[in-house]
Amino acid sequence: MPPLAGLVRASHPEPTVAVTAIATALAVSTGLGARSLLVTAAFLTGQLSVGWSNDWIDASRDARNARADKPVGQGRLSVAAVRTAALAALGLCVPLSLSLGVAAGLLHLAAVAAAWSYNARLKATAASWVPYALAFGAVPSIVVLSLPDGGPAPWWATSAGALLGVGAHLCNALPDLEEDLAQGVRGLPHRLGPSRSAALAAVLLLTAAAVLALGPPGRAGAGAGLAVVLCALVTAVGLVRSRRPGSRDAFRAAMVVAVVSVALLVARGAVLATG
Numbered sequence: 001m002p003p004l005a006g007l008v009r010a011s012h013p014e015p016t017v018a019v020t021a022i023a024t025a026l027a028v029s030t031g032l033g034a035r036s037l038l039v040t041a042a043f044l045t046g047q048l049s050v051g052w053s054n055d056w057i058d059a060s061r062d063a064r065n066a067r068a069d070k071p072v073g074q075g076r077l078s079v080a081a082v083r084t085a086a087l088a089a090l091g092l093c094v095p096l097s098l099s100l101g102v103a104a105g106l107l108h109l110a111a112v113a114a115a116w117s118y119n120a121r122l123k124a125t126a127a128s129w130v131p132y133a134l135a136f137g138a139v140p141s142i143v144v145l146s147l148p149d150g151g152p153a154p155w156w157a158t159s160a161g162a163l164l165g166v167g168a169h170l171c172n173a174l175p176d177l178e179e180d181l182a183q184g185v186r187g188l189p190h191r192l193g194p195s196r197s198a199a200l201a202a203v204l205l206l207t208a209a210a211v212l213a214l215g216p217p218g219r220a221g222a223g224a225g226l227a228v229v230l231c232a233l234v235t236a237v238g239l240v241r242s243r244r245p246g247s248r249d250a251f252r253a254a255m256v257v258a259v260v261s262v263a264l265l266v267a268r269g270a271v272l273a274t275g
Helices: 003-010 013-029 033-057 059-064 079-098 102-120 130-145 155-182 188-192 194-214 222-241 249-267 269-274
Strands: none
Touching (some): 003 079, 013 033, 013 130, 013 249, 013 269, 033 059, 155 194, 194 249, 222 249
């Protein structure tokens, strides 16, 4: 594998792109304008540092278990290369974050630190959900604090972000539960098991959708109401069908609700900017 291709794979590109895109869309929807590009750069470097630090910290464990999806574990990318990339991305993330403003920058760096703490220790404990709740819950405030005279995000945005984060953690862990357990990782999803993790993820994401529809001031529009009804129906069907042996329907339902919830959060950008 060419070094560049290995670094891309080791960066965990799917969540890196997803989180960066969500933050950018939220920045645009709040009216941040051209400064949205700074949000993009700060989140991208932060997420890259998190992805690369994961493969750096887990290198020996991934090698022992011959993880096919990990270039470092397969010996196709050196530990030194991914460590250097992680530290370089983190070094770039600091000034880019602070360019958003001191408050927004420090909050973003705290969110990145929470993600690093997950990689370093917490993912193998019952507190594995905590970094996700803190980091995702901080995203709306990072964006709003980047606005001129911006303050912390309102409670409904912070709560929805935290719920989305924990739901995302549960969904993200589901495909690798068996491999993680073989490596001695026993985070919250591993302790709950696949069925309960999928069910809890669906409920958390549905709650996030409801908070985003009903939490902002003023009457919820018909579109927001329909989105919550759709999420409720998808969740109910997914949970009922998940009772079948080997079913992944609860996981699929959680992913659908996650997409709808993110869309609701971005759609609330203008309200978010005014508190």
